[in-house]
Amino acid sequence: MLRPIRALAAAAAALALVSACNSASKATSPGKPDSAAAANFRGVTDHSIRVGGIVSMTSAGGYSKKDTDLGARARYMRANAEGGINGRKIEYLGAEDDGQDPAKNLAAARKLVQQDKVFAVAPMSSVTFSGADFLEQEKVPTFGWGTLPSFCGPRYIYGFNGCLVPSPGGTLNQTWPEGIAALLGGARGKSVAVIANDSDAGKFGIRTFQQGFASAGFTVSYAKASVPGTAVPSDWSAYVKEILTANEGKAPDAVVSVMQTPNNIGLFTALKRAGYKGLLTDPTDYDPGLLAKDATRQALDGVHVLLQFEPFESDSPAMTQFKADVKAASGGQEVPLSMHMLTGYMSADLFVSIAQKAGKDLTVTHFQNAAQSFSDTGTLVGDRAEPKGQKDSFGCGALVQLKNGAYEVSVPFKCHPPVPFK
Structure with a gap:
């Protein structure tokens, strides 16, 4: 991850x-x-x-x-x-x-x-x-x-x-791809766009999740570590345009952000304003403190957040x-x-x-x-x-969704068999 x-x-x-x-x-x-x-x-x-x-x-x-x-x-x-x-x-x-x-x-x-x-x-x-x-x-x-x-x-x-x-020879945790597949009614025929910061960490994240989602049966229509890692963009239009046409000219079924909260707020807000109706997900925005501000709560409303532990609920x-x-x-x-x-x-x-x-x-x-x-x-x-944990993940996790100002479990905590990382 x-x-x-x-x-x-x-x-x-x-x-x-x-x-x-x-x-x-x-x-x-x-x-x-x-x-x-x-x-x-x-x-x-x-x-x-x-x-x-x-x-x-x-x-x-x-x-x-x-x-x-x-x-x-x-x-x-x-x-x-x-x-x-x-x-x-x-x-x-x-x-x-x-x-x-x-x-x-x-x-x-x-x-x-x-x-x-x-x-x-x-x-x-x-x-x-x-x-x-x-x-x-x-x-x-x-x-x-x-x-x-x-x-x-x-x-x-x-x-x-x-x-x-992991390094090649290790395994990938499949909680996120399998959870998104459950929400979309299966991965077959579904596409995802994965976006990360332009950094070593972001590039490695793209590599692992591109393989993980593909292994689950998704078409990965967009996978780029292109967002500056030092400052949050003030204009997301170029990223939004690329994402919304990545699936053979159409929008993907899910947008997977592997970035920090400020970037997620900017990207998700821009996607919503552009009319995107697909699934939005990230691994960072599970925090009751985020609900204290109306603007933050609205920007992240509907987003499914990956957890690799039991939900607080x-x-x-x-x-x-x-x-x-x-x-x-x-x-x-x-x-x-x-x-x-x-x-x-x-x-x-x-x-x-x-x-x-x-x-x-x-x-x-x-x-x-x-x-x-x-x-x-x-x-x-x-x-x-x-x-084992120094080579592989323990393979468990859940998804929660921010909905109407509160978090709800959207995919219960479950362990999934990992897949080989190549």
Whole structure:
């Protein structure tokens, strides 16, 4: 999958709370190893495990994934309330802000390892991961959303729902194509247009989704990474004209955008004004915070959003626990839930689950050994298994539609067999 990101923040109260939590966490002095043995392993003492995060809290375009930090904090708080990881409490330092800047991403990774001496980085959530090679070289277990190539292949880097941007020989998650096929009454005879930003990430997204939709039986009538990645276009007419005539002079049955929220708003608004009546879909715009503004709500009305986790509307035990944990981390307040929040939560959850399996003698070697035979079921992302997840996605997901100011599940959470990536 691609690099799903959104530009609008959640409710102000939630953001203020996250910022306050970050400040408080940075003020906590790191603990010292309690034994010579523990001192041999970075970030591990007899009583604690030090973990940090890297998140695009800010960006030049105003986009923020700040809720990712709150989600991670919520999971770590519950783990500590339940006794920690094999008796050790998690000392979560909070997330470093990389500003969606490759240089800052690498600097954040270096700081966490060389200065803060963390055992693991969880979450890592950004559109850039220039610190990946450094973290892999330093053997730092790292967890995040596997929407970047660095989550597919390295030994110490894990996607919380697997590898979503595989290399040839890996597999493609078919949740999106199969979900769209279900909404259109099948893929046979149907066409899709796929559009992305002109960036390495966008080009890779086009390559994967073009193959995924074709494998599901669609005709891919348009597939371009042509939208500037540095600024949102003020005029979408050229893109709209190409899309609406891409299907042998006709409009495609579905337009698949793999871009950020501001781009989606501009593109979808322009398509609607041009009279497009087909299906609109993207992987980023599932956030109650987007419903706060009339213009945003109207622009995204009718759009089907891809999820690779259970929808918040689910009443499963895992979702009920997630909501309770977030509320606890928010000081008992009800805060708007977001995809970013769940990204942080599930990144932390996979780290905690593998670390528990590693046992009392926690070292990187023991952690990696535990990961090599790790599996569990019934999570918010379906059944998990490592090292499978370092090559393949876990293959599960759902679609929700923004309709009349609220999200509704349009395709229920389901796991689909992946297809080979060529």
